[in-house]
Amino acid sequence: MPNISEERSKPWRVALRESLKVKERMAIPRVVMPSLDPAYRAQNNEEVNLGLTPELAMQEAKRCIDCPEPTCMTGCPVNIYIPQFIKQIEVGEFAEAAKTLKITSALPAVCGRVCPQEKQCEAKCIHVRTGKDPVAIGHLERFAADYERESGNISVPTVAAPNGIKIAVVGSGPAGLSFAGDMVKFGYDVTVFEALHEIGGVLKYGIPEFRLPNYVIDVEINNLRDMGVKFMTNCIIGRTISMEDLKAEGYQGVFVGSGAGLPRFMNIKGENLVGIMSSNEYLTRVNLMDAANPESDTPVFKGKKVAVIGGGNTAMDSVRTALRLGAERAMIVYRRSEEEMPARIEEVHHAKEEGIIFMTLRNPIEFLGNEQGRVTHMIVQEMELGEPDASGRRSPIEKPGCTEIIEVDEVIISVGVSPNPLIPRSVEGLQLTKWGTIVVDEETMQTDIPMIFAGGDIVRGGATVILAMGDGRKAATSMHEWLQGKK
Amino acid sequence: MYLNFGFLLMNKIISKEYFSDKVVRLEVEAPLIAKARKAGHFVIVRVGKMGERIPLTIADADVEKGTITLVIQMTGVSSTKLGKLEVGDSITDLVGPLGKATHIENFGTVVCACGGVGTAPMLPIVRALKKAGNKVITVLAARTKELIILEEQMRSLSDELIVMTDDGSYGNKGLVTNGVETVLNREKVDLCVTIGPAIMMKFVSLLTKKYNIPTVASLNTIMVDGTGMCGACRVTVGGKVKFVCVDGPEFDAHQVDFDEMLMRLGGYKDFEREEMEKLSKLDKEG
Numbered sequence: 001m002p003n004i005s006e007e008r009s010k011p012w013r014v015a016l017r018e019s020l021k022v023k024e025r026m027a028i029p030r031v032v033m034p035s036l037d038p039a040y041r042a043q044n045n046e047e048v049n050l051g052l053t054p055e056l057a058m059q060e061a062k063r064c065i066d067c068p069e070p071t072c073m074t075g076c077p078v079n080i081y082i083p084q085f086i087k088q089i090e091v092g093e094f095a096e097a098a099k100t101l102k103i104t105s106a107l108p109a110v111c112g113r114v115c116p117q118e119k120q121c122e123a124k125c126i127h128v129r130t131g132k133d134p135v136a137i138g139h140l141e142r143f144a145a146d147y148e149r150e151s152g153n154i155s156v157p158t159v160a161a162p163n164g165i166k167i168a169v170v171g172s173g174p175a176g177l178s179f180a181g182d183m184v185k186f187g188y189d190v191t192v193f194e195a196l197h198e199i200g201g202v203l204k205y206g207i208p209e210f211r212l213p214n215y216v217i218d219v220e221i222n223n224l225r226d227m228g229v230k231f232m233t234n235c236i237i238g239r240t241i242s243m244e245d246l247k248a249e250g251y252q253g254v255f256v257g258s259g260a261g262l263p264r265f266m267n268i269k270g271e272n273l274v275g276i277m278s279s280n281e282y283l284t285r286v287n288l289m290d291a292a293n294p295e296s297d298t299p300v301f302k303g304k305k306v307a308v309i310g311g312g313n314t315a316m317d318s319v320r321t322a323l324r325l326g327a328e329r330a331m332i333v334y335r336r337s338e339e340e341m342p343a344r345i346e347e348v349h350h351a352k353e354e355g356i357i358f359m360t361l362r363n364p365i366e367f368l369g370n371e372q373g374r375v376t377h378m379i380v381q382e383m384e385l386g387e388p389d390a391s392g393r394r395s396p397i398e399k400p401g402c403t404e405i406i407e408v409d410e411v412i413i414s415v416g417v418s419p420n421p422l423i424p425r426s427v428e429g430l431q432l433t434k435w436g437t438i439v440v441d442e443e444t445m446q447t448d449i450p451m452i453f454a455g456g457d458i459v460r461g462g463a464t465v466i467l468a469m470g471d472g473r474k475a476a477t478s479m480h481e482w483l484q485g486k487k
Numbered sequence: 488m489y490l491n492f493g494f495l496l497m498n499k500i501i502s503k504e505y506f507s508d509k510v511v512r513l514e515v516e517a518p519l520i521a522k523a524r525k526a527g528h529f530v531i532v533r534v535g536k537m538g539e540r541i542p543l544t545i546a547d548a549d550v551e552k553g554t555i556t557l558v559i560q561m562t563g564v565s566s567t568k569l570g571k572l573e574v575g576d577s578i579t580d581l582v583g584p585l586g587k588a589t590h591i592e593n594f595g596t597v598v599c600a601c602g603g604v605g606t607a608p609m610l611p612i613v614r615a616l617k618k619a620g621n622k623v624i625t626v627l628a629a630r631t632k633e634l635i636i637l638e639e640q641m642r643s644l645s646d647e648l649i650v651m652t653d654d655g656s657y658g659n660k661g662l663v664t665n666g667v668e669t670v671l672n673r674e675k676v677d678l679c680v681t682i683g684p685a686i687m688m689k690f691v692s693l694l695t696k697k698y699n700i701p702t703v704a705s706l707n708t709i710m711v712d713g714t715g716m717c718g719a720c721r722v723t724v725g726g727k728v729k730f731v732c733v734d735g736p737e738f739d740a741h742q743v744d745f746d747e748m749l750m751r752l753g754g755y756k757d758f759e760r761e762e763m764e765k766l767s768k769l770d771k772e773g
Contacts, residue, residue: 195714197533197540197580205716234582236714240519261716265728272721272728272747274754281717289539289711297564298539298711299758373750420715421733 001103004070007084013066016087022065030133031060038353042323045209045292048350049113054094057143061090064135067126072137075124077470078104078111078178082121086140095155098148101141102157106181107174107220107469109149110203112142113212115466116344149219156226160187165483166251168193170237170423173201174465175257175456177221178472180229186480188253191230193237195422198288201259202465205288206280208317210324211347238426243452253451253479256427256438257472260457261420265413266309270367275301275375279308279318279414286321303410305329307378309364310414311341316348318412319356327410330356335363335383335396361385363396365403367411377405417462427452437461445475446482453479498578501554506636509561510604511570512546518553520545520583526611527589527705527737530555531713533580534568541565542710542720542732544608544682545584558607558636564762585713586736589703593620595677598700599645600667600691602628602683606637608705609682613644616680622646624670628663628683632656663687664694671698678703681740685752689745696741704740706731708748709755722748 007013034050035041041048052060064086072082081100088097101108117123117138125134148154165188169176172194180190198204203217225231235241237254246254263278265271282300285291291300306322308315311334323330332351334341337360341348352358361383368377382402385394419436431439431448438447438454445453455471457463502514520530529544547556561570572578589612597616601609606627616623625645629635630653642648649666650658659666663683670676671694679702681691688704695702708720708731715733722729725742729735 195582196712197582205712234580235519236582236585239584240523240582242523261712261714262730262733263716263718265718265721267728272723272751274751278718281711281719284711284717290537293537296537296539297535297568297762299755299762372753373747374754422714 002081002084002100004081004084005068007081008066008068012091013087016090017066020062025063025065026127026130026132028059028063030063031056031136031139033136033139035350038350038355041210042354045324047213048210051146052139052143054092054147057089057094057140058092060136060140061086063127064090065126071124071126072121072135075121077120077466078473080104080108080121080141082137085144086135086137089140089144094144094147095151095153097144099155099157101144102155102223104473105469106178106224106472107203107217108141109145109216109220110174110212111466111469112138112140112145113216114207116464118345120466146216149216154219154223156223157185159185159227162189162228163187165189165253166191166249167253167255167479168237168246168251169255169257171195171201171257171259171456171458172199172231173257173259173456173468174203175259175468175472176201176255177224178469179255179257179455179476180472181224181227182473182476183480184224184227184229186476190228191232193235193241194231194233195236196288197233199231199233205284206314206317208283208287208321210320211317236422238423243427247451253453253483255472255475255479256423256447256452256454256458257456257468258420258423258458260417260460260462262418263413264416264418266364266415268364268366270369270375271413273367273369273375274373275303275409276367276411276413279310279314279412280417282318282412283314283321286325292325300325301410302326303408305331305408306410306412307331307333307364307406307408308412308414309333310416311336311343311360312414312416313343313347315412315414316343316351318414320351320354322410322412323354323356331359331406332356333359333362333364333380335361336393337361337385340393361396363398364411375408375411378408378411379403379405417457419458419461423458435461444478444482445471446478450482498581500572500574500576500578503572503574506558507633509570510634510636511559511561512607513557513559513569513572514554515557515578515581516553517555517581520581521548521550521553521555524548524555524584525588526591526615527586527608528584529586529608529713529736530557530581530583531585531710532557532569532578534565534572535579538568538579539565540580540711540713541569542585542707542713544705544707544736546607546610548611556607558604560604563759564766567763567766582713585732587734589615589680589737591615591619596622596624596675597678597680598667598670598676599623599625600628600663600679600681600683601625602663602687603630603634604636605681605683605687605705606641609680610637610640610644612680612682613641617644617646624649624676626651626663626666626670628652628666628687630654662690664690667691667694671695671700676700679740681705685745685749688740689749692740692743692745702740703737704743705736706738706743706748707736709752722751
């Protein structure tokens with residue numbers, strides 16, 4: 001691990017800082033990510049954001065003033081060496097920048113694309129304090145990772161000599177992959193067990209191709225494979241193999257990163273009509289099962305009037321998918337106003353550009369169907385914003401008597417997820433909260449069964465990819481300490 | 488020893504038997520599932536890289552041989568692709584055991600009502616009930632004589648076997664409910680278990696409700712992941728939404744909204760028909 005101030009005092013960094021005045025750096029406008037034309041991209045599944053060119057990336061890198069105490073790093077859940085990789089980009093050492101990213105992050109090309117940087121690293125950038133746009137850290141991270149992948153010369157991070165200790169990882173989503181990456185670097189013999197037939201968790205079944213292409217994920221997974229991580233699909237810990245089996249096989253530590261896959265429904269009349277489904281089902285059919293492809297055996301409804309209920313990233317992913325599958329009217333129905341939407345601003349912006357209809361301050365109260373049981377209409381209640389609630393958000397309240405009927409032939413419910421009960425239920429003695437999340441020590445991510453650690457959505461409920469990865473890192477460090485202490 | 492990855496990933500078919508031209512029994516190498524499964528559990532299978540994920544209840548398992556048995560009725564694209572696999576072929580993906588196992592105890596007298604390929608997953612339940620000391624009366628129903636499967640195995644495991652055919656070509660003429668009602672009129676029954684087409688389970692449930700006999704139905708809904716991730720399999724039980732894959736597949740039949748379940752099962756009928764037409768066209772083209 002590099003020492004931040006030591007690296008910063010190296011002659012090349014000092015010379016670089018002196019080459020351009022801080023004031024001049026601060027005056028450079030933030031780069032705009034090139035993207036596909038909205039009318040074109042709404043017809044296909046191609047990645048919307050095109051990435052930065054080397055010139056754009058080097059120009060953006062100049063905006064970073066190389067702070068002595070980089071606050072941006074504190075905003076990153078995996079503590080990427082941000083100024084270091086950005087300065088490497090500024091001097092054109094793109095492959096080195098990619099190596100720097102991989103010291104702390106198992107999936108930089110993924111994170112550069114899907115992290116809500118505006119709430120994390122970029123929110124802590126010094127530019128923000130002076131009222132300017134933050135350095136586009138996410139765009140630069142993506143640039144370095146993509147550059148390395150496309151160069152065909154992918155560096156495999158160095159790993160410690162094998163220590164022969166077997167570690168099991170339950171779930172191959174962002175938390176599990178990040179944990180596995182760190183543990184294999186420490187020298188452990190790591191096997192990741194995945195219930196589905198593909199590795200990647202939400203990165204594969206949830207986030208669509210137009211936001212995160214599968215080949216990008218697969219390259220990063222293969223990188224972990226090259227580092228020595230073993231993957232086993234179609235295997236459910238607690239079901240196919242019990243915890244006792246793992247112990248008998250000599251596994252000394254288990255990390256549970258099984259996610260919050262259980263979708264919530266609204267429990268309103270007509271919700272089980274045909275054509276109404278969770279965003280998890282819809283996105284799994286399209287992303288994991290490739291249902292829109294005529295070659296695929298998995299079917300999916302291709303509605304013409306599609307309503308997606310909710311305002312998070314999953315809702316945006318679903319509604320933009322519906323559009324790409326041929327919807328004439330693809331609508332977001334959200335009970336608060338746009339200001340309260342939890343989705344990333346960039347996603348909302350992209351959705352609007354593509355022609356998604358936003359129906360805010362509206363909440364469905366009933367679905368109506370035809371004789372075949374297929375949904376045809378929904379009744380929505382108009383809402384208004386009341387006083388701020390405990391979370392600080394203004395809570396929506398019903399406007400009495402104000403309802404309307406909207407024609408729909410497909411409805412996707414995207415109102416959140418709960419922790420998947422499969423693993424917690426099948427591991428005896430694991431302490432759970434009343435919401436079904438696993439109880440861990442917040443510092444160490446260790447559960448009350450000492451050999452079991454947990455992180456990501458199974459601990460937090462529905463959260464973000466990068467927080468899950470941060471948990472994976474934290475759990476790896478503390479499991480390593482715990483195992484070393486046992487010796 | 489159990490975690491021999493190559494072995495686990497094979498899912499090789501080691502024997503195949505035709506019960507009829509549309510119903511086959513496959514014995515599949517799956518040592519971990521064979522060891523872990525209990526009566527009532529199911530697996531999810533996928534055939535081919537573009538295959539869909541479908542649920543199948545485990546009909547039997549042999550821990551020594553490391554195999555599980557699946558009985559498949561070739562009605563749709565995926566079941567047909569699976570049923571056409573030969574000995575030596577491998578199932579692309581096979582995961583399980585899933586769902587909650589059947590609750591087994593000594594209830595007293597149990598009537599097991601099964602129809603069609605529902606007979607196969609009933610077999611391990613009958614065996615477990617018998618082992619727990621129950622008197623088991625099995626009612627085995629099919630449309631016609633040719634579609635009766637596993638009769639001998641059922642007969643040897645049950646205290647009594649009643650065979651029903653719709654057309655009277657074998658056993659007694661009539662529906663599964665006629666067979667069940669005969670027993671209910673004759674003696675005290677403590678529990679009824681039913682597995683078969685949704686419509687059959689609905690009528691068994693209506694009948695036993697009339698007689699106030701606790702009844703368990705093993706539901707077979709549309710599924711995608713089978714691990715509680717998507718809710719495609721949701722049903723209404725006692726007014727509440729339940730996921731068949733994690734809360735079931737067995738539920739109190741008297742609480743199940745069978746009409747809603749039947750409606751949801753029909754959701755993808757048009758897609759299925761199209762896919763089957765494509766498949767049979769491919770077959771003809773050779």
